Amino acid sequence: MSETVTESYIGSGIVYVNGRDVGNASGVKIDIEQESKTQPNYRGGGGNAAEITKVKSVKLSMTLNDFSNANLALALRGKIDVLTAGAVTNEAIVAVLDGLADTAKMIDTTVAPVVTHDSGTPTYDVDIDYVVSAGGIRALSSGAITAGQALKVSYTSKAGNALQALVESGQEVKVVIDGVNDATGKPNVLKFYRWKPSPTSGLDLIGDDFGSFDIEGGVLADSSIVATGKSKFFVRSAA
Structure with a gap:
C-alpha cells in the first residue's frame, strides 16, 4: 500500500535580481495565462472531440517593501545617476x-x-x-x-544617487528566489531566466503605514535552453 506524502507550504525567502538582493519582499506570485482550442464533436452526443491548451503568457509579480532607488528603477523603468x-x-x-x-x-x-x-x-x-x-x-x-x-x-x-524615471525601454533581468518553506524548514530555489518588468501602476509616497509597491512583468522564453524536458521559463529546485 503506497504512502500518501503531503507537504504544507508557507513561503519566505530572499529575492535576487541580477544577483542584487532587493530587500524585504512581502509577496511573489506567478500567473500563467492559458488559451484553449477545441474541436466540437459532430458525431452525436455533444461535447468536444479534441482539445488543446497552450500557454499564452507567464507573469511574475512581486511586492517590494524597500524603497531603494535600485528597486524603484525596476518599477519605473529608470536609470540611476551617482551624486557626488x-x-x-x-x-x-x-x-x-x-x-x-x-x-x-x-x-x-x-x-x-x-x-x-x-x-x-x-x-x-x-x-x-x-x-x-x-x-x-x-x-x-x-x-x-x-x-x-x-x-x-x-x-x-x-552624496547619493538620483533616479531618472521612465527613461528606459525596460530591461530583462534574471530573478532568483532563495527560499525556505517555513512549514517544514526545507529550502527551495526558483530561477526565472528572463523577466521583463513593466512600470508599476502607482506608488504610495506619503502615508501612515509602511509602504510597498508592486512590480509585474512577463517571464520570457530563454531560447538558449534547447535540452528536451528543460523549461525555457523557470525552474524550481526543492529539498
Whole structure:
C-alpha cells in the first residue's frame, strides 16, 4: 500500500535580481495565462472531440517593501545617476515666503549654507530669515527676506544617487528566489531566466503605514535552453 506524502507550504525567502538582493519582499506570485482550442464533436452526443491548451503568457509579480532607488528603477523603468558631494557657490533662487525655493542639488544640512541677497549683501540668518532642508531654502515671512526676492545660496551638496524615471525601454533581468518553506524548514530555489518588468501602476509616497509597491512583468522564453524536458521559463529546485 503506497504512502500518501503531503507537504504544507508557507513561503519566505530572499529575492535576487541580477544577483542584487532587493530587500524585504512581502509577496511573489506567478500567473500563467492559458488559451484553449477545441474541436466540437459532430458525431452525436455533444461535447468536444479534441482539445488543446497552450500557454499564452507567464507573469511574475512581486511586492517590494524597500524603497531603494535600485528597486524603484525596476518599477519605473529608470536609470540611476551617482551624486557626488561638492561645493555649490552662488546658486540663484527666488524666495517663496513660507514656501520652498528648491535647489538644483540635494543640500547636506549638516553643513550650514550661506544665503544672501542677489547683490551679495546682506547675508541672511538661518532659522531667523529662512530654514534649510535637503530640498532647498524656505524663506520665513517673519524674517527680512521679501516675497519674490532674488537670492544666492552657497551650500554643500549631499552624496547619493538620483533616479531618472521612465527613461528606459525596460530591461530583462534574471530573478532568483532563495527560499525556505517555513512549514517544514526545507529550502527551495526558483530561477526565472528572463523577466521583463513593466512600470508599476502607482506608488504610495506619503502615508501612515509602511509602504510597498508592486512590480509585474512577463517571464520570457530563454531560447538558449534547447535540452528536451528543460523549461525555457523557470525552474524550481526543492529539498
